[in-house]
Amino acid sequence: MANTGSSRAVGVGRVLIAVYAVLALGATARSVVQVATKFDAAPVAYLLSGLAGLVYILATVALLGRGDAWYRVAWVTIAFEFVGVLTVGSLSLFDAALFPADTVWSYYGRGYVFIPLVLPVLGMLWLYRNRPSRVAAAA
Amino acid sequence: MIEWFTAVQVGVAVIAGLFCFVLGLAGRIPNDYTLGATALVELLLVVQLVISLAAPAVGNHASGSLLEFWVYLVSALLVPAAAVFWALVDRSRWSTVVLAVACFAIAVMVYRMGQIWFVQAD
Numbered sequence: 001m002a003n004t005g006s007s008r009a010v011g012v013g014r015v016l017i018a019v020y021a022v023l024a025l026g027a028t029a030r031s032v033v034q035v036a037t038k039f040d041a042a043p044v045a046y047l048l049s050g051l052a053g054l055v056y057i058l059a060t061v062a063l064l065g066r067g068d069a070w071y072r073v074a075w076v077t078i079a080f081e082f083v084g085v086l087t088v089g090s091l092s093l094f095d096a097a098l099f100p101a102d103t104v105w106s107y108y109g110r111g112y113v114f115i116p117l118v119l120p121v122l123g124m125l126w127l128y129r130n131r132p133s134r135v136a137a138a139a
Numbered sequence: 140m141i142e143w144f145t146a147v148q149v150g151v152a153v154i155a156g157l158f159c160f161v162l163g164l165a166g167r168i169p170n171d172y173t174l175g176a177t178a179l180v181e182l183l184l185v186v187q188l189v190i191s192l193a194a195p196a197v198g199n200h201a202s203g204s205l206l207e208f209w210v211y212l213v214s215a216l217l218v219p220a221a222a223v224f225w226a227l228v229d230r231s232r233w234s235t236v237v238l239a240v241a242c243f244a245i246a247v248m249v250y251r252m253g254q255i256w257f258v259q260a261d
Contacts, residue, residue, distance in 0.1 A: 011233060018225070018237040022218065022244045029210045037206060113247075 027104040028053030049103040082120035140256040156242030163235030169226035181219040203259025
């Protein structure tokens with residue numbers, strides 16, 4: 001069936017989206033400063049930080065969006081963040097020079113009170129609970 | 140930045156955040172009190188903006204990166220405003236929790252701004 005109303009921006013999901021919006025703002029703004037002022041110190045880490053910020057923005061929009069296409073975008077972006085925080089978090093433990101402590105994913109998001117580690121898990125649980133087939137069945 | 144004002148600001152943001160969080164979980168939709176608490180957080184940010192603009196003129200300089208400081212402050216100014224707008228559009232209990240999220244975010248951001256101004260070496 002056509003999914004006209006947003007099935008994800010409801011209930012506690014709104015809080016999830018708000019946290020995503022704050023993280024998107026924080027990560028993006030910070031990476032802009034880093035790329036602008038100390039890009040040479042760790043180009044890979046800071047570019048990845050910028051990419052992470054953009055993906056957080058896309059994830060926020062996808063969670064707000066309506067329909068199946070946005071649902072898939074939400075899955076892809078949130079899964080990307082989860083893989084990112086696990087990969088970069090692990091790498092930062094072993095190669096501190098490549099990933100300085102001040103990127104969004106370093107040390108599993110320690111600089112952001114581990115929100116980048118917890119949020120994708122909550123996001124995927126939320127997406128699973130509000131999957132289109134289930135929402136359609138409930139309607 | 141003025142140290143005691145910054146501390147008060149973080150404290151107010153944390154208290155406002157807890158207040159909104161508790162009322163939100165208790166099922167209250169955004170009301171004058173929770174919106175007012177968030178507006179107070181925003182007002183203190185505007186005062187902080189004025190203080191930070193004026194501080195260098197009286198010899199109170201940031202020890203850390205000014206660019207980073209201003210990106211934080213300008214971003215911070217947007218957060219409670221956006222949350223209040225959200226709460227006015229979406230009249231549900233979860234909007235009260237969103238107000239709490241905004242207040243907590245401001246507490247963290249102002250704390251970071253304080254570190255940049257007082258602690259961070261450029």
